[in-house]
Amino acid sequence: MLKFLFTVIRRDVLLAARRRGDWLTAQFFFVMVVSMFPLGIGPEPGMLRTIGPGVVWVAALLASLLSLDRLFADDYRDGTLEQMLLSPSPIALLTLGKAIAHWIINGIPLLIIAPLLGIQFNLPAGALWMLVLSLAIGTPILSLLGSIGAALTLGLRGGGALVTLLIMPLYVPALIFGAGAVEGVLSGTGSEAHLSLLGAFLMMSLLLAPWVSAMALKVSVE
């Protein structure tokens, strides 16, 4: 079982490593979206510090959505996905592996880029650490919930925009608790409560999302 999971993860990461162009698009998208905000709002440092955590978090949501429609689509197009579904291993493990791979490919780079963007937004060191920590707990949620949307919209016209419509409302708690944790450091009210809730949300998504997206895959492929 674990071997199957690792194989799925390894395969997806390897495929992404071989096609660096696709992979980098989402990362640069993240950087650019965040950089647009100071241009639109004005470079006043106090204002930037207030909006910084939220902007970085919203950009992380968008970047993760951008890469989601590829999650199953490539395998679906060349028929690999059907073969995978026929394998004796549970489909929930396949979707879990895909979500983890999506997080490794798209989530971890965000953790590395985010502090740099935070510095641009004039965030103090403590808040930068909290930003990385909250993204580290939060981005797996984005990949897990996103896998449901990707499975539901598999092979549909305009799948990318549709995923956004379906999944964005479900991301709300992650956004609120994630940005709230950084906000807590900035305002000095502490961020343990936000982090705990974010962690709880992660546990629940980890438990339910692979299973739901496995059902969604079965609906979409049959």
Place this chain on the structure above:
Amino acid sequence: MNLYHYASPSTFYPLAGKLIPWFAALAFILAIAGLYISFFVAPTDFQQGEGYRIIFIHVPTAWMSMFIYVVMAFWSAIGLAWNTRLSFVMARALAPTGAMFTFVALWTGAFWGKPMWGAWWVWDARLTSELILLFLYVGVMALQAAIDDPRRADRAGALLNLVGVINVPIIYFSVKWWNTLHQGSSVSLTRAPSMAQTMLWGMLIMALAAWMYTIAVSLVRARTLVLERERQTEWVRAQLEGQP
């Protein structure tokens, strides 16, 4: 009583046809009575003046917007568990009405907020979660509209409904802890309501009217969906030939 008998589209279609006028008439009468009570009988609120009367529309629509989502999730779960076609039809027929009530609740809330809070919109927990509820409705309808195969559309929409219904409480509490301004509920099952008796009656009658309206409209929509999906069957042909 055999429930499977009523779950068959060929029994459902004529039965719904007979029930619709009754529910529609009830909705109409209750709405007239409710509006009369709300505008002429209910006393003026001593704090909020005449403007408070918007709650006679606002509260029932807000109740219905949440309730319909739960009913949709219920039908979705039944449909996924027992593979009954009619449950999916019901879930699908309810979605536009739910979205409409959500929109009306937001809109009337804005009308109420302007004189009371001095703002059309504030980022308060209830307003925000109601807005996200509207997004969830839109998401389900967009997904179902994008899928051509009705079987897949039903199941995909049902799954999304169930995911949504698990998430709604989480979203609600997350935005509640995030920011709050909306007044607490004045009606509760466990204690005496903190409002005049006639006001309460007006609101309850309006809620019943909204309920009856929902049943009537969703039955009409479900009938159309059934007709569309069963167009190849004998009974639909017989049904349609019977009518001029």
